[in-house]
Every structure is written in C-alpha cells, then in structure tokens.
Amino acid sequence: MLKVAILGGSGYTGSELLRLLLMHPQAEVTAVTSERSSGLLISDTFLNFRNPALKFESLHLKEISKKASLFFLCLPHKTSQETVAFLHNAGKKVIDLSADYRLKSAKVYREWYKIPHLYAPLLKQAVYGLPEFNRKMIRKASIIANPGCYPTGALLGLAPVMGKDFIQPNSIIVDSKSGTSGAGRSPAQPFMFCEVNESVKAYAVGVHRHTPEIEQELSALSGKNIKITFTPHLIPMDRGILSTLYVRLKKKTSLPKVQKLYHEFYCKEPFVRVLQNGRYPSTKAVKGSNYCDISVFLDKKTLIIVSAIDNLLKGASGTAVHNMNIMYGFEETAGLMSSPVSP
Amino acid sequence: MLKVAILGGSGYTGSELLRLLLMHPQAEVTAVTSERSSGLLISDTFLNFRNPALKFESLHLKEISKKASLFFLCLPHKTSQETVAFLHNAGKKVIDLSADYRLKSAKVYREWYKIPHLYAPLLKQAVYGLPEFNRKMIRKASIIANPGCYPTGALLGLAPVMGKDFIQPNSIIVDSKSGTSGAGRSPAQPFMFCEVNESVKAYAVGVHRHTPEIEQELSALSGKNIKITFTPHLIPMDRGILSTLYVRLKKKTSLPKVQKLYHEFYCKEPFVRVLQNGRYPSTKAVKGSNYCDISVFLDKKTLIIVSAIDNLLKGASGTAVHNMNIMYGFEETAGLMSSPVSP
Amino acid sequence: MLKVAILGGSGYTGSELLRLLLMHPQAEVTAVTSERSSGLLISDTFLNFRNPALKFESLHLKEISKKASLFFLCLPHKTSQETVAFLHNAGKKVIDLSADYRLKSAKVYREWYKIPHLYAPLLKQAVYGLPEFNRKMIRKASIIANPGCYPTGALLGLAPVMGKDFIQPNSIIVDSKSGTSGAGRSPAQPFMFCEVNESVKAYAVGVHRHTPEIEQELSALSGKNIKITFTPHLIPMDRGILSTLYVRLKKKTSLPKVQKLYHEFYCKEPFVRVLQNGRYPSTKAVKGSNYCDISVFLDKKTLIIVSAIDNLLKGASGTAVHNMNIMYGFEETAGLMSSPVSP
C-alpha cells in the first residue's frame, strides 16, 4: 500500500480526496492535517465519514514528511510554495492542488497573485497535471501542479481544435458556470445559503486568476500566444462546472468533421465522454464522478463547445488521484470508476 | 377602473399577471380563461391566491370579448394568431404575450415556427412592446407584441452600444442563464424537480426561437442586418435570467466612457438600473420586481455586459402591465413598484 | 407620515422591514442603523434596493431618538433590553423584534437566555404582539414584543383548540421546518450554501429558546400550565416555516366539528387562511406575503394541524408592520396586501 498524506484537509477538496483515497485499493491515508481542526476526529468535522481512528493533526513538516511517500497539498496558495519545496528536497513526491506551481512564469505568477514566487527554479520541474495532455511527463514527475477547476473544463473542451487552421485562435470566450463548493468551505457572507440560493451572477469578470493558466496551456497546445476572455458565474448548486466555449471560425468547416475530430482526440481517454450529435452535457450527468462530458455545436461562423465536470473530482481531487495512479503505475482508473450519482 | 381579461391564465405568466393586476390601482380583472382548469376557482389552482369569487372559464371569444376593454393573451403561439385578430376586429386592445406578433416578417416567422402566419397584414400594426425602445408607439397601439424573456434581457443590455462605431456588430454573443419557470407549468420530464435540481445545462444551441427576435430588434436599433450567437442555459432556480453579452470592439474605447453611455441612455427609465463600476447584477437582486440591472465590463478588446431580470416580471407579465400603463395613460410605474423580494 | 426608524437593520428582518415600509402609504423611514455597515448606502448592502439617499448610521441613542416616533428594533437579545428601556423613557413607541420582552417572567428569561433581565418591571408593560390574540392591548401599547417566528406558526395553529375539553393539553408536539433565512445573515459555517443545500436536519432538540415562549402563550390561552415538545428543523430554502402540530384527543370529536371551530375562530382575520378540507398548506403558497395558512386533519386519536408562514413576514417583519398599523389606527392591512410570490 502506498502511504499518502493530505496537507490542509479540512476543506471540500480535502474531504473529497479522503473519500476517494479511503476507497482506493492501493493507497493508505496515514495523515491529514488541519490547523483549525487539529486534534479533532475527522468524523467530527466531516459527518459523512465514520472512520474513528483518523484525527486531524497540525502541520509539522519535518515529522509529517516521514509519514508518507506522496503528499497531496490542499493548502492556500503562497503557503504551498514552500511546503512543496521542503517536501521535494526531502525526496518526497507532491501533488499540489493549489495554484502555486501551475504557471511556468514567475513573472506572470507575481502579476496575478501579487506576491513573488520564491522557488522559481522548481517551476520548471513541476508538471501541469492534466493527464489527457501530459501523461508521459506525469509518469516521471515528482511535483505535480494539479490543474484548476475552471481550466480543466475549458482546456478539455478546447484542446482538439487548438492549432487547427480553421479557427481564429484569439477569439476564444470561456463562459463558465460553477457550483458553490468551488468557493471553499470557510464561512463568508457571499456564500451563505440565502445569498447563493435562487440566484445566478457573474463575478471576477476579466480578472479571475484562472485566466493566465488557461492561456498558458492553450498557448502550449497551439504554439501561439493565446489570450482569452473568461467569465465565471456562481450557480445555486453544490457541485459542477459547465463551460460554454465560443470559438470563431476562420475557414469553413462542418459539424460532422469537428465532431469526428473530438471523438478521435478522446477515443482512448477513460474519463472524457464526447457525446453524440445533439446531446447536451449537464453537470448532473457527471456529479460524483471523474468524467468530463463534451458536446460540439456549430452556429454560423461560431463553434460552440460545451463541457461538464464535477469541480471536486475531475476539477480537483479526482484528477489528483488520477495523477497518483499514473505516477505509481497503478491502473489509471483505480478508485475512480464510480458512476455519476444521479439524481 | 379599466376592465381587463387574461386569456390562457393557468400558467406561470398568467398567475404573475393576476398577482400584479390584483394589486393594480386602476385595473380590474373581469375574466380569466383556462381550458384545463375551466370551472375551477382560481384559488384551487394557484394556492397563493385566495380571492374566492374568480373562476377560470373556457375561452368563448364572442362572449368574452364583451367582458373587457383590454385583453392579455398568454396562449400558445399559433392559437394567439387568430385570437388577436378576432379581438382586434372587435375593436379591443390586446397585449399578446405569445411570440405570434413579434416578428415583423411572416417569412421569418414561418422559418422559425414551422407554420404560416395567417394574419400577416396585422404584423405591421403590432408594436413590439419594449417600453424603453417604443414608448411613443405603444401609447397609440392597439396590438402589443410583448417581448420574449431572453430578448428583453439581451436587448436592454445591448441597446446603448448598437449603432456605435466602436463595436463589431456581427460579433455579438448572448449567453443566457434562465430559471425554470421560463419552461412553463405543463408537466414534462426534463423539468421535474430531480432533473433540474443540482444541475446546469445548455439547450437549443443555435436553434432557439428567440434568436430572430433579438436579431430583428438589434438590426432595427443599429440600422444593420445583425446576426447573433445565442446560447440559453437552464439553472436550478425558479425565477430570473442573467445574460452575459459579449461584443468585440472595432476601435479602442474606455470603460468609463461606455459606462457613461449606459448611465445616460437609461437615466430616465424607471425600471433599468445601471449599476456602479465593479458591481455585479444577480437575479436575486431583481427577483419579484420589474427591474433590469445592468453592468458593463471591458476585458482587452471585448465589451462584456451583464443584465439581470425576473423572467416573469420584466421578462413577461411586468412588461405587459407596463405596456398597459402606457397605453392607458396611467402612471408608468403603477402596480409595479414592489421592491425585489430578497432573500 | 409617521416617522419610523429601524435599529439593527442590516440583517434579513431589517431588510424585510425596509421593503415593507418603503411601500407603506403612511410610514416614512427616517433612519436605519447598523454598526458593521455604518456609513454605507443601504443600496450597497442590499442590492435589491436602489433608494440612493438612505445610509446606514451607527446607533447613537440620544440622537436617533429624535428622528422618529416609532422604533423597530432588530437588535440581538440583551442589547435590546436597554435600548427598549431608553426609548420608552424618552416617550417613544417601540416594536422589539428580539426576544427580550416576550417572556413575562424574568426568571424564565434568565433560565433560557442565561443572562438576567435588567428591566423586569417593563416586562409587564410590554404587549406580546400577536395581533390575532392581543389586538386590543396592542392598540394602546407603547412596547410591543414582536413574536418569534416558530411561536407564530405554532400558536396560530394551536389557538382554536386550546382550552377545549376534547384535547389532552400536555400532549402537544410542535415539529417545525424552517427556511434558512431564520438563521440570520451573519457568516457561519453551518449556514454556508454547501452545508444547507440538499440536506435536512433537526437541531436544538428540546433546548430551543422559542419553547418557553410557546408554552407561555399556550398557557395563557388555556388557563393551564402547558409544556410542549418542540423540534425545529433546517430546510434548504430561503423562506418559510411549516409547523406540523400533534395534539392527542381526550374525548372523541369529528373532523368537520374541528374544522368549523377553526373557520369560525379566524373568519374575521385578514391574514389567516383556514384551508378547505383536504388541502395542504405549503410555504410556497405564502412566500412573500403576510398570510398564515392552516389545515386540520384527524388521524385516529390525534389531531394534526399544519400551518405555513413566511418567517420574514408573518413570522417577523410583516407582523411588526401589522402591529404598527394597529397602534396608529391605520388600516390593518396597509402595506401588507401583496399576494404571495409564486413560483
């Protein structure tokens, strides 16, 4: 059994990691840290679990580094910077669910996160952990920068047409609708039930920090410097991100051709389901699962791609476990084959 | 008191009209028709009302035409065609909430609704009842084509920049998120609670019938033949439409300039609230009211406008009452000044 | 116009009071206080309002006492104690929405609220402001203790049978289901969207502070010392309380007899709707209105009464305005006749 630890495990991504890892046939959770819940039983904080033996502990890096081979980090950005560096230097493998090692450029990081990156050399060693793109590098990586939730849905939806000559690469609009678990578990007035319920709104228009992450990966895929327009929205539901992606065409093409492109691009992927013509992805059809559902539409000169993921699984903890499976040579789908829970 | 009747009043727009008209100081509801609920007390179908005297009756045109001066039609499209014509010929005024008299071209109507328009000459007499655009014509109209819910949010958001030289008029994308009451009250599997709840999905991509309506009015505003891309989405909430509108810039402009344009365009409108810089509209902030909230953002070369309405009020029955107020010279805001109900 | 002020107006009951008072034909809001939002426009905190002139101010008792004749207090209990006393001594009228003046016994207050009542003599002057019970006393009162939300639904449901010889008075069970706005607007982890949504739970079983309030009023109605069992539940919705009330029968009776009793008891009440045989109250059918809907059922030897209210209206701010109307000789229904907003 692979010994793994979760650092910063009292939020929703931590709890989802725990849910997946407790069911995983080859991994064993040896420690979960939380500053605010330190000393409490995990079953006291997350009433869905009843494993009575496991307690949250404070994060003492030296001690905890001895308890596991692989570390999942669900720490806030900035804190993650040095924790990754420490564990890496101690010879441990790390899957970092924060944003700290996703951007390859320390300059871009500073611009968007307003703090310097103190471990810039490590950025080059970190692999952007989207398995559908970087499977080979993930296999050998010791630091995985686990992708953001919005980027995952947008990138999987856009990848098959990036670099194609029939699209206008700088026309891309990403209009995303996210459930509320994406906002985290800490109390805050805008995410109180009565504020979110029965409402939909846009937020962080033009300034969301996932923008440079999407741009970096689209640029890598297409070999061009891509800039996008990204608008996130808050939806009154727990889980799920639906991304509606708009791409202007440069040349004429046909819907069947583009659909074929998508089917071929993802035909071997265990977690991407390209839907048949006329089917619409919905977040409910992927809820509780690691799937990404994708459909393609053509409206005059605009390609419209719709993708749906569960933000806590394919958009966070599910991909983290997928990365672990690849890194350690486990079956890629181990612990991840639960069907969506619907309704 | 102005005598009014509601034809086809057992759906959500009918019930909302009733709610507004029962509180209206100058209107009296003398009849409400419904085929499926004929003979039942209105309070048997809509448990929120308790007015015990009013019953649903079957629609007998001759008889009912004597009962009121103004008729609100919440009938299905096609049925509305001839009912409008009959009442018009009988010298009555009509506010038609169906789509039958919105499109000026019988040819375009046939293309999108798959049936001929049998009263094409009347299309010219019908006034598109968006008060912010057509106040003067509404005053003298005898047939009002009450705007669709999606068009209302999209058109109010886009109007101030239509015809301006700094936008690319054929780059417009309308990405709308609607509550479920927009789908009507008749039982259908896709709108059952467990299908809609905890989910978001796109539908009718590229083929929604509100598309030609939006294009017609944008073309009228700009003096150009405008084509748009329109994607509606279904949101797990009762009421509200949030429209995120994307317009490419042709020339450089600045956010303050565009914001000033919006503030000036709507400064005298009682029901349009242009929010201050950095504020985000939400459907909850307009729920139960006749307001349309609008904010403008600029992201590189894309103008992003966000508008929020209550689809049953500003997107249907509220605007219908607003049109009545204008037609009969009542105070424009009569019966419509309820603050949004929040939370 | 009657000048009124709202003290502690940045929560949900404050915002609902504001909504009602802004529409009231005979009242004018001259001040709204809030410590945390002091200096901000009301429209900055409550995005549903757009009245630009009104700002939250800090609560300086001396100054504010000059600004109005009637004061609505939405302050936390304990703080309310002395504020009521100060305003009363300054010759002002007060409607206190906190719990501080509801219990007639300072001893019982201390027992349940764990603090002494420093103004015990004033408790006798305070009138329990449930208009259906205490209309005459409210007319002359200068201090109104506005009822709690759970007690309102329970008391209106139980009142007609209290003191009747066919019930067992100490068998009463109150099982209540409340929307989340009852928990207030301050950020707290248990009321975050993802904690409340898609869940139902009981809380404060046997220890909820509304218990002695219900017992006091039932005892007054029946002339006996009544003890009840009260279980509140949290429901994933914004507004509404449904109370299912169980009363054991001592003697045989018939459903029609009991229904007649209810119809007669409330036949003159503008805000209580006793439903016809077989109809079920729902919170949606009263949402956004000041109504209380009640139905009665008989199952073998148990009487089951179901009542539904909007906790922010009939359960708080609506009743507060109703009390104002009675105190000042306004039409009782002034500003309160909005139909429920449904769906």
Add this chain to the structure above:
Amino acid sequence: MLKVAILGGSGYTGSELLRLLLMHPQAEVTAVTSERSSGLLISDTFLNFRNPALKFESLHLKEISKKASLFFLCLPHKTSQETVAFLHNAGKKVIDLSADYRLKSAKVYREWYKIPHLYAPLLKQAVYGLPEFNRKMIRKASIIANPGCYPTGALLGLAPVMGKDFIQPNSIIVDSKSGTSGAGRSPAQPFMFCEVNESVKAYAVGVHRHTPEIEQELSALSGKNIKITFTPHLIPMDRGILSTLYVRLKKKTSLPKVQKLYHEFYCKEPFVRVLQNGRYPSTKAVKGSNYCDISVFLDKKTLIIVSAIDNLLKGASGTAVHNMNIMYGFEETAGLMSSPVSP
C-alpha cells in the same frame, strides 16, 4: 458472476440499482426492462451511464426468466404480484421493490391498496427484507419484499425501544421529511421543479400506504398491536429521508441508558451509525451511501429519535443489494461501501 436482471428499470430506483450493480464485484446485469424506453440504450435515458452495450428491453417473462438467477423488480404494485409469482414458480429468486409482498395480511393489503392480492399464499414465503431484523430468514429466502423508504428510516429508529417497558407503545408519531426522488420519475405537475423548489409541505396525512407496513413490523418487534401516526413531508432536495420519531415514556429512564441501548443494538451492523451524544443526523451526511444515521434525545417525558437515510440507497436499492449479498453469501458490504458524497 451472479446473473441478475432488473425489471422496470427506467425509474430512479432502477437507475440506482444499476449504478450499484455495475460496481458490484460479484454480480453481472444481463437485462434491464422498460416498456416506455424499450429498444433504447440505457445511456440514452440515464445520461450518467455510458455503458453502450446495454439496452432496455420489453418485459417478456418467459424469455427474460432465462437470462438471470436473481430478479430485482421495480415494477408498480399490482403488476409485481403476478411477476413475482411467475418467477418464483420458474425457480428464480426475486427481490421485489414494490409494496406487493410486504404486508403479511391480504386483507390489510386490500384495505390500503384497494385491489385484492391474487397470490396470498406466497405472502407467507416472502421475507420482509430489512437485514437488521431478518438476516437469518433472508439468507434462505427466495422472495424478498424489499422495505419501503419511509418504513426503513422509521423502523431502524424505533426498533431498539420496541417491547421495552418504559415506553407507551401506542403513542408513536413518525414525522418524516423526504427528498423528491421518492415521488418517482414520471412527469407530474406537483413534482415539477417550480412546484417543489423553495417549499415544504405535508401530504397524505393519516392515509399514506407506508403506515400499515410500519405498524406491521413494529407489532412484530413488540409483540403488541401497534398503531402509529405518520406524517410524510416533501422537501426541496433530490435524496434523503429524515424521520423525527416521538415516543412517550411510561416510566422514567435516562438519556445515557437509552443511548447505550441503541449503541448495543446496532454495534455489529455495518450500515447503522448511532451518533454520539448531541450530534444531529442530516440527510447530507448519508447521501449516496447505504448508511442510516441515528441520534436519540430525551425531552421531559418524550423520547425523540432522529434517523437519516438516502431513500434511493438504504431506503430502496442499497438494501436490495444488501439482501442479494446475504442471499448469496457474498460479503454483506460488497458494492455498498461508498462513503457519502458530500457536499
């Protein structure tokens, strides 16, 4: 691999059975029937599944009886009567999720279901499939009457005190709150999103068909003829039943004693979690899992027990799989150990 078939598999219990059986290590689904979806791929009806090979077929009893050893019946009551009989005579094992074989008395069945039971002799052979009560008989059974959703939550909550001398056995009140999936998947106006959302209501007060089922099993447990008062409520959520159970005390007892009783009663049960003192069950903490969470409270002379289950798992398909595991000697928890999905 055990070959199993699902008859009547296009509803929510069918889809949940499928979800569980597709993940089960020892069972293989060989057929799923549905009249309305016959010929369609399962993945066309349930978009969460993507197994492309399996199609719905019409129910031809002779043919289908050859396809499996064990049959799960999700048919409407009445239809189930004869299907069970046919399969039983063909030497097959049956787990019937309808109500047709739950009531031991054909007379009581006729009284509540308004039709005769045509296979009354088989009622004696059918075992009431609540594993916590009837494990031994289930092991040898060929017909399992799978318990109803409400009875499961009520019976597990009440069992430990049935037959105890300190309770009044005929004082029991079951106040249950159910998510909407319990109402099934067929389109019906009362279960449309906009009717259920933002509302709570009681229904079928005193006449719900799960009443005699609960009474039968409580009578069996206590050796007395028990009559209960049962009130179901509809909650705006997908899954879950919270039951609040009230039992009057005859003699004094203490909370710790009763809690000890519960802990001991269920200490070996893999799916019943008796919570620690002061903890509240919530439906969210069991959602997507086969657990039943239970807490006990004491308020003066009333014992209050609260139980939470997922109605589609522990209240239907999860227990059906549990019964299969017992019947075939599989590990009892096989395929059922998923942690609750939260949030």
